[in-house]
Structures are given as structure tokens and as C-alpha cells.
Amino acid sequence: MENKLKLAIQAMQNNELEEAASLFAEIIEEYPENPVGYTNFGNLLLHMQDTKRAQRFFAKAIELDPHAATAHYGLGNLFYEQLLYTKAQNHLQQAIDLGLKEADVYYLLGMTFQQQGYHKLALPYLLRAAELNTKEEEFLFQYGLSLAQCEHVKEAEEIFHKVLQLNQKHSDAYYNLGVIALFREQVERALNYFEEALRIQPDHILAANGRKNVQAYLHES
Template sequence: MDKNAQAIQYMKDNEYEKAAELFNELIEENPGDPVGFVNFGNLLLHINDFVRAERFFKKAIELDEKTATAYYGLGNLYYEQEEYDRAEKNYQRAIELGLAESDVYFMLGMIFQQKEQFKLALPYLLRAVELSPDDYEIQFQYGLSLAQAEYIEEADKAFKEVLKKNPEHSDAHYNSGVISLLHGDAETALHHFEESLRIQPDHVLAANGKKNIEDILKQE
């Protein structure tokens, strides 16, 4: 395992000091290589050292202005600080420079979700789903944006897809329950709310949904 791979593994294992030592060695050995600065920036971002992380990403861009991963890193940095316009600009630049991974499209979708521009989120989240079809969390966020944009039938399909991949997804059960209720199917809605509460007993929205249905059924 080379130094870079070892440092990334240390990061995954939460051994940040060891990772920092190796990234620092790599930068000293290859001061003109932007990759070392991007990786160190990612480490600093991971430990919420935003000021220094920004410095490292910008240094990588200074060395090579076409370093797509540095713009992605800046996008993540600004997203974490809720500077969504700056994050969007950097994610878009990363895509322009050839970064075509699902994560960058997903994060762009999440920006528009945060701005409550749900229809604008959809093409980015759909692209993320296409690139990572097995990632049920991406599928769930896509379904959520579909529901928030009032594409109810499409949202229903997306939540069902999530539950195929992960039957224990409490929020997908809850949202499926809401859609079932909109369709007038109280029995299926109740099932989904109960499943949501089985998986996550403190799911307040599912508890409210279950109570409301039970109250209606008592009155019938």
C-alpha cells in the first residue's frame, strides 16, 4: 500500500494524526502535486477545520486550476457552512472539469433541496441515482424531492424502490404511509406507519400518522 492509500485508510479508521503525518510527507516529497493538498484539505474538512481546509483546496487550484476534486472539496466546505451559492458554483466547476461521480450530483441536488427549489433538485438527484443505482439514501432523497415537487406517483415508486433495497428504512415507510393516505388507503398507510415505528420507535411523524388513522377508524 502506497503512502497516499495508507493515509486515506488512516482517515477511514479515524486515525487523523497518522493520516496528517503521511499527507504532510507526500506534500513535502511532491510540493507541485495538487493531489496531496486536496487530500490534506479533505482531512481538515473532516475534522471541521474549515479555515485551513479552504487554504489547502485553494493551494491545489493554484498549482493546477483544472483540479476537479479541489473544487468538489470547496463545494463540500461551503455546503457544511450553509454557503449554498458558493457550494453550487464549485460543484458545477468540478463537473465542468470532468468529475462525473454520483456524489457531486447528489450534493447539487441537496443544495436545491436546502433552498426549497425541489424541481431544480430533481435532475441532479436523478443523475446521482443513475450513477449509483444501489445507493438507497440517494434514491430516498430523490423520492423526497419528487414528493415535495408534488410528483406523488413518481415519489411513490422511488420510496418503494428504497424499501426494496432496504426494508428497514423508517423514513421511506413513513413517506409511503403518507402517500397511501393521500390515495385513501388507510390500511396500507397504517402498516407503513407501524413499520416506521417498529424500526424507529421515536419517529414522531409516524406516531402522529398512526394515531390519526386509529382515531378515524374508531369513529367509523
């Protein structure tokens, strides 16, 4: 099974979806009691945005093995994309409890809390995701955003600067640094950050509003 599974995953990564589907189907036919085939077919179907069938395959994998951590992750990912954050949270937590300690799982679990407004609960998971994958700027940025939403302003500022070390053109990092500067009443500095965000992304609405408000304030001063 291992060789066929490698070929199927490689085909999926190469966007050879029909080939991948055929190989996963063969694995399921040959090993109908093994959850691996169902889990991977579920991942393929999710990639193809066939969520109804994907859910059935993940559920079948869990039925065969309730401890199939990757199947729980697959379901968590599916529910997250459907904006069903509580359901996503439950399966992602199970995936971690069952031993899946990868950055993507921690990130997605953190984001389920973030999307529900539970910013303090999101913090440890987003931090862990950023620790496990230090090159993923979005993991670090979302951690910084949660810090800011929890009013840990100094720590958030440090994280946004780290994001810019990874990507100097991260407009949202500049925008949030502008917000922090405004919070500290550093008006000129805030304007510079908003200007930089707009230079990178001219249609950044929040940065445009920030610049407009700062310019109006400076004009009145």
C-alpha cells in the same frame, strides 16, 4: 508521489490520522506546486472537522490549478456541511463541469438544491446519483423525496418501494408511503405504513403524528 499518496489515503481510511497528516505534509513539501497534496490534506482536515484549515488547503489547490475538480468538490462538501448551500452549489457544479462525474458529487449538488427548496432542480442530479450508485439507499430515497415534493406521486411511490427492496427497515420510506396513501384517501393502508415505520423506529415523530391523526379519523367515522 503515487506510492506515498496511496499510503497516506490508506492511513486516513484506517483512521491513522497523524500518519496520514505526516505523509500529506511530505507530499506538499516535495511537490509544492502540485494541487494533489493540498486537496488530500484538505480532505483529511475536513474529516477532522478542522474546517478553517481545510478551506485554506482547498483554496490553495485551486489557486495552483483552477481546474482541480476534486478540490472544488472538497470545498463544495465543506460549504454544504456549513449550510452555505449557494457556495456549495457553485463549487460542486464546477467539479462536475471539470469532469468529476461521481455519484457523490451529483448527490451533494442535488441536496444543495433540495435544502434550498428547489426540488425540481434537485431531481436530475439525485436521479443521476442513484443511477451511478444503485446500492446507496439514501441516494434513491432523496430522489423519491424530491419526486414527491414535485407532486410526481406515482413515480415517488415506485422509488420508495425500491428503497425498501434495498433496506426493509427504512422507516422514512414507510412513512412517505403512508403520506402517499393518505393523499389517495387510502386511510387503512396509510395506517399500516405508519405502524410499520414506528415498529422500526419507535421515536419517529412524523409517523406517530400520522398514526394519531388517522386513528382519530377512523374513530370519528
